[in-house]
Amino acid sequence: MITILKLIMNIExxxxxxALKEFIDGNQPVAFTVLxxxxxxxxxxxKTLIKLTYLTLPRSDKGIVKR
Known part of the structure; x- marks a missing residue:
């Protein structure tokens, strides 16, 4: 049986x-989509990339954002 769970997640x-790294490390793998x-x-x-200053991050930190 396949169970579908609709979840609204606020990442504000x-x-x-x-904080993003703690969230990723503390959860099981998740797939989500933006409605x-x-x-x-x-x-x-x-908006998310600007908030996290993605362009100025070192390569290793960019990998965290991509995850």
Whole structure:
């Protein structure tokens, strides 16, 4: 039997790379999707990358963000 669970996750409280790493390390692997149009998805990704200053991160920290 396949069980489908719909979960709404708020990641607004993940304000730093350290908080993101703790979240990733403390959870089982998760697959999620951003609801909405393609442009809304890109806006979400852009907002998250800016919040985490992705472009200025060293390579190892960028890997954490990608996970």
């Amino acid at each position: 409280n993940l304000l730093s790379l350290a 909405g149009s393609k442009s809304k998805k890109y806006q979400f990704i852009q």
